[in-house]
Amino acid sequence: MARIGVLSISDGRDFVARDLVDHITTATTALAEALRKDGHEVIVAPEIVWTNELATSQARWLADQRPDLTIFNYAVWAFPHFTMLAAEATPGPLLLMANIDPAQPGMVGMLAGGGGLDQIGRVHARAWGDIEDPAVRERVLVEVRAAQAVRGLRGSTFGRIGGRPMGMYTAVANTDQWMRTFGVDVEEIDQWEIVRRSENASQTRVKEAREWLETKGNVHYDGKQLTPELLERQIRTYYAMRELIDEWNLDFSGIKGQPELTTHFCTMDIAEAFLNDPYDWEGPKETHVCATEADMDGALTMQILKLLSGDPVLFADVRHYHADKDVWDLCNSGQHATWYAARSDDPAENLAKTHFHPEVFFFPAGGASVHHLAAPGAATFARLTRRDGAYRMHVMRGDFELYDDATNEAMARQSTFEWPHAFTRLHVPATEFLGRFGSNHIHAVPGDYVAELRAVCDQLGVEFEGFGDAA
Numbered sequence: 022m023a024r025i026g027v028l029s030i031s032d033g034r035d036f037v038a039r040d041l042v043d044h045i046t047t048a049t050t051a052l053a054e055a056l057r058k059d060g061h062e063v064i065v066a067p068e069i070v071w072t073n074e075l076a077t078s079q080a081r082w083l084a085d086q087r088p089d090l091t092i093f094n095y096a097v098w099a100f101p102h103f104t105m106l107a108a109e110a111t112p113g114p115l116l117l118m119a120n121i122d123p124a125q126p127g128m129v130g131m132l133a134g135g136g137g138l139d140q141i142g143r144v145h146a147r148a149w150g151d152i153e154d155p156a157v158r159e160r161v162l163v164e165v166r167a168a169q170a171v172r173g174l175r176g177s178t179f180g181r182i183g184g185r186p187m188g189m190y191t192a193v194a195n196t197d198q199w200m201r202t203f204g205v206d207v208e209e210i211d212q213w214e215i216v217r218r219s220e221n222a223s224q225t226r227v228k229e230a231r232e233w234l235e236t237k238g239n240v241h242y243d244g245k246q247l248t249p250e251l252l253e254r255q256i257r258t259y260y261a262m263r264e265l266i267d268e269w270n271l272d273f274s275g276i277k278g279q280p281e282l283t284t285h286f287c288t289m290d291i292a293e294a295f296l297n298d299p300y301d302w303e304g305p306k307e308t309h310v311c312a313t314e315a316d317m318d319g320a321l322t323m324q325i326l327k328l329l330s331g332d333p334v335l336f337a338d339v340r341h342y343h344a345d346k347d348v349w350d351l352c353n354s355g356q357h358a359t360w361y362a363a364r365s366d367d368p369a370e371n372l373a374k375t376h377f378h379p380e381v382f383f384f385p386a387g388g389a390s391v392h393h394l395a396a397p398g399a400a401t402f403a404r405l406t407r408r409d410g411a412y413r414m415h416v417m418r419g420d421f422e423l424y425d426d427a428t429n430e431a432m433a434r435q436s437t438f439e440w441p442h443a444f445t446r447l448h449v450p451a452t453e454f455l456g457r458f459g460s461n462h463i464h465a466v467p468g469d470y471v472a473e474l475r476a477v478c479d480q481l482g483v484e485f486e487g488f489g490d491a492a
């Protein structure tokens with residue numbers, strides 16, 4: 022649910038403004054009711070703006086309510102300087118909304134106000150038409166969802182556990198730029214904290230978690246790389262992370278893992294999978310975005326996708342391209358959230374399709390990797406990257422696909438079988454993707470969020486770079 026402010030703007034002539042009150046009030050009420058019907062909280066400014074003083078005072082009053090999105094409503098011709106003054110007093114995302122009514126020049130009011138805002142570089146979005154029209158309502162709701170995500174980021178904290186993994190420039194971002202562009206702070210935490218705190222969970226709690234994984238999932242002990250003791254150590258790292266999240270009030274996080282923990286302690290795959298999942302062995306919980314390899318821009322992309330969709334977010338390497346099928350193997354180095362196995366609210370359904378395999382040769386410390394194949398369905402793929410220091414958001418559509426068992430297995434065995442796989446048909450030619458994509462990691466959520474991501478980028482002042490049919 023978003024918090025939406027609505028400010029209606031009118032004509033500056035008292036004798037005209039007086040006559041327009043009923044018309045404006047009807048339009049404002051229709052807009053507010055439509056948004057409330059979609060579950061949002063709508064706060065309407067107490068007075069219609071028809072003087073310069075009201076433009077400032079009403080916008081300030083609305084700003085004090087801290088809406089995620091402020092809508093300036095144009096049901097009539099509105100003096101444009103009211104838009105300028107009201108925008109000056111409005112700190113967050115802004116949408117100009119015009120009624121299309123031949124009897125009243127609301128559209129003209131929006132264009133004049135919007136043009137003025139363009140002249141001063143004030144970012145805003147626009148919508149027009151009858152709010153009862155589903156297409157118009159959806160246009161407004163795209164902005165609402167985007168604003169909610171943008172405002173959800175601001176004032177949040179990313180926990181960076183460990184530093185740059187294996188020389189990966191794409192995993193490291195500038196904290197000044199993060200604060201300025203996204204309003205996100207970074208808390209730096211040493212990986213020693215995971216090791217140190219892994220002693221803290223009670224043995225009873227850890228044993229019950231291990232038994233849950235053994236019962237609901239498919240654990241493949243080999244007596245060497247994966248033993249009950251190593252699985253319990255991994256469960257302890259999950260509890261250590263939960264402690265860190267609570268103690269430092271972390272909104273999302275990333276763990277370096279490689280090479281220190283994966284060579285000398287255990288992999289973070291169990292911790293990362295179940296932080297990202299909407300449940301753990303103790304029951305349902307909120308998802309917590311946690312990026313492999315402490316990939317900062319990866320985590321930030323994931324957090325945006327989470328705030329838009331509410332779903333667990335996929336983190337994957339762009340691992341292999343099956344040219345014969347035009348399908349990519351999006352495979353992470355040990356975990357995807359187990360939810361992706363069947364996308365069920367019931368963990369048992371997802372875990373039944375999940376295999377905990379002994380870690381492969383890259384990770385001598387051992388533990389379980391989290392293997393499954395992503396269930397089929399349409400998804401949106403995204404990744405914040407930087408070109409010459411400036412952020413851009415790569416966005417594309419695609420579909421997770423599955424085939425018969427033999428084909429699935431043969432494809433998974435071509436890369437690292439023990440890791441999770443999302444066989445993906447991207448709606449973009451491979452040559453375009455490989456020629457332009459600026460990272461080794463990609464992120465996804467089920468559903469179509471291309472319009473929302475475009476709106477998020479506009480609101481953040483980040484370049485939207487759509488690929489294929491998302492261009």
Ligand SMILES: C[C@H](O)[C@@H](O)[C@@H](O)C(=O)CO
Binds near residue numbers: 314338353383461462
């Ligand atoms: C094998 C490496 O250690 C992996 O971690 C690598 O494939 C990556 O995940 C790079 O993002």
